[in-house]
Amino acid sequence: MTRVITVASGKGGVGKTTITANLGVALATYGEETIVLDADVAMANLELILGMEGKSVTLHDVLSGAAAIEDAIYEGPGGVKVVPAGISLEGLRKIKMDRLESALEVLVENADILLIDAPAGLEKDALAAIAAAQEMILVTTPEVPSISDALKTKIIANKLGVDIIGVVINREQHDKTFLTITEIETILEVPVIAVIPDDPEVSRAAAFGEPLIIKNPKSPTSNAIMQLGADLIGEEYQPIEPDKKGVIAKLVEGLLGRR
C-alpha cells in the first residue's frame, strides 16, 4: 500500500521544499520506491533545488491536458523519482487543478512512497495538495509567525481528515528568543518528529543543484533528515559522526604510550 505524504508549512520560506527534496532522496537510499511531486504549481522550486530545471514535460503540461503524467516522471539524485512542476508563467495559466487526482492515481501505482511538496498558503492549489494525501508532515521554524501559520494548516488538515505524522522544526539555532520544542508541541498539539539545525550549506547546496544529503552526508542537517526518513519507515539509522572516542584513545596513546 502506497503511502502518500504531503509536506506542508503554511508560511513560505521555512524550508519545506528543501526538506521534501532531501527526505525524498533519503527514502530512496533506504530502498523505498519514492516519487516526489512538486505541487507548488505557481512558485515551483523543487526542480531548482534538485538541479532538474528545464525538463520538457512537467506537471504544468499534465494539468493542462497536454501530456501524460508518466512522461513527467524523471530520475533524480540518489534514485528518487521527481515530478517537476514547471516554472513558466505561461504554462501555469493553462492548468486545471482537477486533473491532479487522476495524475496522482498513476503516481500511487508506481511508488511505495509519494511525497507531495505543497504550496504555502491555503489557496485552492494548497488545499488540493493537502487533500490529496492521507498523511502530512508539518514544517515550521521556531518563530511565532511560522508556527501560527503551521497551526492554521494543521486545523485545515484535520478538517480534511488528513493524519498528521508530526512537525519538523527547521533551522533550529538554540536561541532562547524563539520558541522551544516543548512550546511548539504545546501550541500545535502534534509531536515533534525531527529538529533540523540551521545550516547555511543548505542554500549553497541548492545553488549547485545538489541536495545537501548527497553533497554533504556527514553534516548534522543531513543526519537529521536521514534519521527522519528512517523513523518514517521504521528503519534503523546510524548517524555519520566522527569517532570521538577513537580519536581521544589514539591521542592518549600517542602522548602516554601504549598501556
Added chain:
Amino acid sequence: MSRFIAFASGKGGVGRTSLTFNLGVALALFGEEIVMLDLDLVMANLDVITGLLNPDVTLHDVLVRDKSIDECVYEVNQGIRVVPTGIHFETLKHINPNYISWNKIMNEISDYGDMFLMDLPAGINANVFEGLPENTEAILVTQSTMPSVADALKIRILFNELNIKISGFVLNMWYDDKFLLSENEIESILEVPMIGLIPYDREVERSMALGRSIVEVNPSSPTSNAVMQLAADLLGKEYDPIEPNKDGIVGRIKKFVGLLPE
C-alpha cells in the same frame, strides 16, 4: 498626495513582512505618517510582528461584518498605524475574494497617513494585485538564492502585465557568498534596478520576537543603516549612516603607540 508602496516577493520567507515593518519604522523616524497594511488575507503576520496580538477588529471584519475601516486602524510604536488582517480563519471562510472592493478600502484608508506600506501575499494567486491603487509603487523583495529570484521574476512579469509600476528590488537578508547570485546578476535577471541591499542579521528576527524593529534596537548595525538609507532614498532625503569614527580611532592608536606628537 498619498504614496502607496507595495512589497511583493513571490516566494515566501524572504523577509518581506520584516522589511515592510522595519522600513515603516525607519520612515516614521524621518517624520512620515506611516500606515502599514497586511494584505495577506490567509497567512497574515504583520499583527504578530508588530505585537498587535488578537486585535478586536481586523480587515477580516471589515470584509465580512461591515465594520468600518477606522475601527481597525491601530497605533503601534513610533506612531505607526497598522491595519492587521485577522488570523482566525473561521471568518476567512465567509470571505469571497472576488467580491472585495479593494478600491473602496484604499480610498477610506487614505485619510490615515501620507505613506501606505502594503505587505502583499506570497504567490501569484491573490486578487489583491488587481485592486492596488493606480499610483502604487511596487518593490520586489528577494534574497540572492535562485528560487527566490525566479519567483520574483514571475511577479515582475505579472506586474508588467497588470501595469503595476515597479520601482526596483531590495536584495534582502544578504550575505557575502559567491555561490549565490550577485547583485548584478539579479539586476540582469529581473531587469529592474536594485534600490537597497540589506545585510543578513539574526538580530532582525530576535528584535521582532520582542515586537521591536532593528532600527530601534540597534540603530548602528549595518542592517539598520541599510534600512534607514533605503527609507531616505524613498523620501529623497539625506541619511548619514551611524558608523564608528575610524579616523579618530586610528589617531588615538597612533598617539598611543607614540607615532604622533601629543
